[in-house]
Amino acid sequence: MQPVLKVQALNKSFKTRAGLFKRQKTQVLKSVSFAVTPGQTLAVIGETGSGKSTLAKVLAGAEEVDSGQILLNGNMIVDDGIKNRECRHIRLIFQDPTRSLNPGLTIGEMLDDCLRFNTKLTEQQRESKIELTLSRVGLLSEHYDYYPHMFSGGQLQRVALARALILDPKVVVLDEALSSLDPSVRAQIVNLLLKLQKETALSYILITHHLSLVKHMSDKLLVLDKGEVVEYGASAAIFGNPKSKVTQKLLSV
Numbered sequence: 001m002q003p004v005l006k007v008q009a010l011n012k013s014f015k016t017r018a019g020l021f022k023r024q025k026t027q028v029l030k031s032v033s034f035a036v037t038p039g040q041t042l043a044v045i046g047e048t049g050s051g052k053s054t055l056a057k058v059l060a061g062a063e064e065v066d067s068g069q070i071l072l073n074g075n076m077i078v079d080d081g082i083k084n085r086e087c088r089h090i091r092l093i094f095q096d097p098t099r100s101l102n103p104g105l106t107i108g109e110m111l112d113d114c115l116r117f118n119t120k121l122t123e124q125q126r127e128s129k130i131e132l133t134l135s136r137v138g139l140l141s142e143h144y145d146y147y148p149h150m151f152s153g154g155q156l157q158r159v160a161l162a163r164a165l166i167l168d169p170k171v172v173v174l175d176e177a178l179s180s181l182d183p184s185v186r187a188q189i190v191n192l193l194l195k196l197q198k199e200t201a202l203s204y205i206l207i208t209h210h211l212s213l214v215k216h217m218s219d220k221l222l223v224l225d226k227g228e229v230v231e232y233g234a235s236a237a238i239f240g241n242p243k244s245k246v247t248q249k250l251l252s253v
């Protein structure tokens, strides 16, 4: 099957201060490549600082790369640092949804803004799209008029998911998005994610420290170490026989 997302030789560095007048370049992603087919989940694991969140931001167009390509359904969306609008087909959800939700906007206004800026839908079409999206993530149409502070943690992740899904993305990147939820709420959100994936062949990039989630949700696994891919392949095969020392250490926790 043709990959929905293909990432080729991504390199990303940050310039940081090294003394009063000196700046140094730290390479955070080193020639990272992988592919994901529709309906597949790729889990990304690695120790703290290995580059997982940077990869998530690069995929969602929130950080520029130094070099490398990102292709969505065979179309180049990022080419050596130049990105196009198709980046919106890859959406990012963070651990703490309050960081990315405007406290001064109701959920309906926020979703409507997303549609107004990115589509040519009429007001009526936008309204029905918002209602449909709220129900897809298990929220009610009354929630349209709620502000972020009126939701619980689990509901807020549903709101974040609604915002990610409103533009019909092909890929959703979950950067520790389930980590701060208590186990029963997490299980509900996982079931919702799997249901949505079944219905629409959505692909997920799952960044998490929770090995049980990796086992339960992922088809493929990519292990990052200091920005480099040290292992990549079918999750079941890697769990059964981890080859790199880093993977062995991460999976033995």
Ligand SMILES: Nc1ncnc2c1ncn2[C@@H]1O[C@H](COP(=O)(O)OP(=O)(O)OP(=O)(O)O)[C@@H](O)[C@H]1O
Residues within 6 Å of the ligand: 014, 015, 016, 028, 046, 047, 048, 049, 050, 051, 052, 053, 054, 055
């Ligand atoms: N904006 C930035 N400027 C400079 N360095 C950065 C920036 N963002 C990340 N880094 C550095 O890049 C490296 C990778 O960070 P990143 O957050 O991607 O790792 P991570 O694997 O997601 O870690 P964690 O599991 O702790 O979230 C770290 O050394 C970090 O300090």
